[in-house]
Amino acid sequence: MTANTLRQTKTIQAGQIVSGTVITFVIIGAITLLAHLPWGWTKPVTSFIANYPLLNAFVSAFIVANVVALQCLVLIWIERKFAGWMQARVGPMHVGWKGTLQTVADAVKLLLKEDIVPADADVPMFALAPYLVFIPSLLTFMVLPFTSAWVGFDYSLGALFVLSISALSILGVFAAGWGSNNKYSLLGGMRAVAQLLSYDIPLILSVLSVVMLSGTLSLTKIVEQQSSGWNIVRHPFLMIPAFVMFIICTLAEVNRTPFDLPEAESELVSGFHTEYSGMRFAFFFLAEFANNFFSGGLAATLFFGGWLGAGLPAALWFTLKTLLVICLMMWIRWTLPRLRVDQMMSFCWKILVPAGMALICATALATVGH
Numbered sequence: 001m002t003a004n005t006l007r008q009t010k011t012i013q014a015g016q017i018v019s020g021t022v023i024t025f026v027i028i029g030a031i032t033l034l035a036h037l038p039w040g041w042t043k044p045v046t047s048f049i050a051n052y053p054l055l056n057a058f059v060s061a062f063i064v065a066n067v068v069a070l071q072c073l074v075l076i077w078i079e080r081k082f083a084g085w086m087q088a089r090v091g092p093m094h095v096g097w098k099g100t101l102q103t104v105a106d107a108v109k110l111l112l113k114e115d116i117v118p119a120d121a122d123v124p125m126f127a128l129a130p131y132l133v134f135i136p137s138l139l140t141f142m143v144l145p146f147t148s149a150w151v152g153f154d155y156s157l158g159a160l161f162v163l164s165i166s167a168l169s170i171l172g173v174f175a176a177g178w179g180s181n182n183k184y185s186l187l188g189g190m191r192a193v194a195q196l197l198s199y200d201i202p203l204i205l206s207v208l209s210v211v212m213l214s215g216t217l218s219l220t221k222i223v224e225q226q227s228s229g230w231n232i233v234r235h236p237f238l239m240i241p242a243f244v245m246f247i248i249c250t251l252a253e254v255n256r257t258p259f260d261l262p263e264a265e266s267e268l269v270s271g272f273h274t275e276y277s278g279m280r281f282a283f284f285f286l287a288e289f290a291n292n293f294f295s296g297g298l299a300a301t302l303f304f305g306g307w308l309g310a311g312l313p314a315a316l317w318f319t320l321k322t323l324l325v326i327c328l329m330m331w332i333r334w335t336l337p338r339l340r341v342d343q344m345m346s347f348c349w350k351i352l353v354p355a356g357m358a359l360i361c362a363t364a365l366a367t368v369g370h
Contacts, residue, residue: 060152064141072289076103078323079289079330086334113278118181121275125179130276130283132172136165137290144297145220147307147314158219159211162298163204166253169287170196173262176284177272188271191341192262195252198348199259203249205356206242209363210302213238219298223306230305238363243303245356250295251329252344254288258336259344296325 049056077092077100084091092099117126140162142152155161170193177189213235214222232239252259263271273284300306300321309317339347 060142064152065138068138068141068290068293069286071293072286073103073107075289075293075326076106076285078326082327082330083334086331107282110278110282115278115280116275118275120181122179122181125175126275127179127280129172129176129179130280132175133169134172134283134287134290136168136172137287137294139165140294141290143219144294145223145301145306146297146318148220148224150315151220154220155218157217159207159217159222162219163200163207166291167196167200173272176276180272180275182275184268184270185272185274188262188268188274191268192255192272195255195259195261195344198345199249199252199352202245202348202352202356203253205353205360206245206249207302209238209242209359212360212363212367219301219306223301223308226305226308230303230308232303235366238359238366239303241355241359243299245352245359246299246302247325247328247332248352250299251332252348254291254295256288256292256329257333258339260338261341261344292326292329293322296322296329299325 049059080099080102081091092102095101095105117123143155143158143161145151145154173192173196174189177185177187177192180186210222210231211217213231214225216222216225226234228234232243251257255262262268263273268274273281276284297318300318304321304325305317306321307314307318312320
């Protein structure tokens with residue numbers, strides 16, 4: 001590598017760090033300002049909405065859906081910049097300042113693209129699959145507590161609801177592979193079903209260990225019980241292995257490298273969504289990045305005290321913790337190579353599942369002893 005190339009690489013990395021720092025402080029300032037705005041004027045409106053359950057449910061769902069869509073736009077841009085930083089390149093730069101509007105341009109492009117349906121496809125299943133993947137991702141946000149007040153539905157069985165509803169996306173992925181009437185898509189769908197069902201088991205065991213220590217399935221109460229210390233700090237010998245297992249299983253659940261076998265470009269073109277275009281493809285893409293944010297938020301809730309923190313607004317603490325977990329997931333994605341199918345399945349059934357059972361036994365002993 002020549003001296004000129006080294007200088008260019010250092011300049012690119014310095015520019016990425018500066019732009020990332022500026023945007024981080026802008027986000028912190030915006031959320032801090034929102035927390036101090038006089039929201040009392042909205043009380044008549046919120047009281048009126050609360051009197052009508054159907055209207056209240058619709059407004060809550062509308063807000064959650066828009067939050068999910070907006071955070072997906074931001075996360076896509078962050079991931080492109082993060083990948084650029086990891087690979088000593090600039091990432092998107094042409095649309096907006098430092099490429100900030102590139103994702104918006106891509107969304108407009110997907111809206112304008114032709115919706116193509118293969119001639120021999122199972123049309124009802126082909127059309128239904130993107131919604132079966134995206135809607136469960138959307139529903140999980142309804143119980144995710146951004147703060148004690150910012151939660152769509154404070155469900156007492158929130159952890160159980162999350163684990164149950166997220167498993168429904170398996171049906172959508174397999175429906176996409178089967179309905180496309182494409183061998184590559186079918187293989188991708190079959191891989192996805194095997195992978196998601198397998199990694200669901202250690203994922204459930206890692207979440208269950210937190211539930212056993214907390215004594216509740218409510219995500220809000222799990223956070224409130226960490227007021228004296230984060231779970232990962234109070235119970236390090238149990239929660240650190242649980243967090244590691246949670247991150248590994250999350251990467252597999254959202255089809256991220258090194259577990260992106262269901263959509264492996266090298267052998268399956270694009271896997272289960274090979275035949276999709278336009279907004280149908282966008283739903284798969286949105287679901288992946290929505291799941292990224294939700295997984296980071298769930299990790300912050302279970303292990304890192306959720307919105308709890310000093311000196312900053314609660315929503316800002318939750319956002320920062322979530323983004324740090326997401327950056328960890330991005331770091332893994334752009335560092336590790338893809339596994340083989342047999343390696344992926346062996347790792348789950350021979351290592352993660354026994355480790356999860358051992359974790360549950362150790363947590364039970366610790367709970368009884370306490």
